[in-house]
Amino acid sequence: MPSVARVPRRLAFLPFRGSAAVTEGLVTWAMLRGSTWHKLLPDVYVHADGYRETDHRMWCDALALVLPSGGTIAGRSALYLWGTDLLGRNAPVSVLLPRSVRMRPHPRLSVVRSPLPEDDRTRFGGLPVTTPLRTAFDLGRQPPLAEAVVAVDALLRRRVVKLPALADYAVRRAGWPGMPQFRRVLALAEPLSESPMETRLRLLLLDAGLGPIVAQHDVLDARGRFVGRVDLAWPALRVAVEYDGDHHRERAHFRQDVARLNALRAAGWLVLRFTADDVLRHPARTIALVTGALRERRLGRH
Template structure:
């Protein structure tokens, strides 16, 4: 016996408004019996998220982050908790974070919700002004999220996270100025506060941020980010990631994603040749992620290009 098409239609209609996640009670309301739920799980059609919540989508990639958070938070924990830390940051679309290990991070002052496999509870009281909702999901505000992560991440990742939040407009320049207030009185605040001014909204990728920090630490801060090079013949403007225009030196950050395909390599070559035509005498250095693990791979050729000791 299979679940009826009418029940499936009702399931999908109700789930559509809540990230394809339903509770046991909701499934029962639309006519799905326990045997139906077990059958759909065994067939791999539905995925249990927490005790009492299920993802009923059809995507081969499985439940999205929003679905997992909703199943855990909105439908299981009620109003006692909110997404926080890296989970809130990912919901907001902030990049530059460590690889996702699948753990969901929640903030709550209550001791009725406990950490368990795949769920990390941050026992803290988040002030009313520091939490919000995003399409029905309760989470910490961008400023509070960034402040929390400044206290949790190493410097390079923390600044990359801030750059991404500013670049995408998730964190406004006004909210950026409030970060020291969000950090005040918290363990690690002194160190984290020193990283706040390092953020720059012009950085377009975490790799650019890491290269910029290496240059800064090496005493060679780039005076220009996204150095504009007009190309009047083609009616466009090319940009170089980090630039020292007075010395005609630039750096390009070659991330694996945007620059790893054969077509991208061809376009990079054409672009570099065009830049050499537009800026005679230009020295354009190119670095990848592997170079950031050995700062001298960046600083030595940069010093030579800038004719600096």
């Protein structure tokens, strides 16, 4: 029975520099050419057990090994590392480099060149990454506007960025590209938004002229007792709009939602619920339903 090659623990799952591993005697170049290892980048390998073609973290780990001095992971890749995944399938790793620094092109790499003060760099999860403030500032200046707000809301929601600090940060960089959009992002950002799709739904309604909208509104009954919290609300009209994600389909959550919805109706609230399909594929229908509900309540007050 053939023996199974022993894999050094240090090389079992994470990407590594092949030349360094060979120098340390952990593997040979002949071994690295075998099927046990995947070559990710020039001189960067990963064991077959750790290889996942669509694993963005694996590609961040790999590219971090070959980042030139002064470079850092940035943009949506930084947002991913800070805890929010807004990446498309097989998205390249976004890297920020000073203008004078060069890096070999690769399909899994997207390079942006910009000034990068030391205060805008940090380490997170062992990787060089732009600080939350710099990440929010960069993504907030990238069109389209709605996706810029989604990204900033995500960092605000995770409490790694606060809106006043972000506004102060922007003031100190008033001449940077993209500032007109960034000022709009600051005006539209909502720290209480609980998901990217909730932000998209809120922006859809605001763009239709249905504001102002209160996010995460606590509903009380006539005796001042807490009934429930709604995603988006027009409190004076007692109209609420909610985004239903996949978690609402779980049996236990579904039962809780039914009881909560009945309590809101008993308190005199009209609640409309929408899915991602409603927001992304049928925005006109979604706007019409909300507009109709608000009109109905306004007419009922007279």
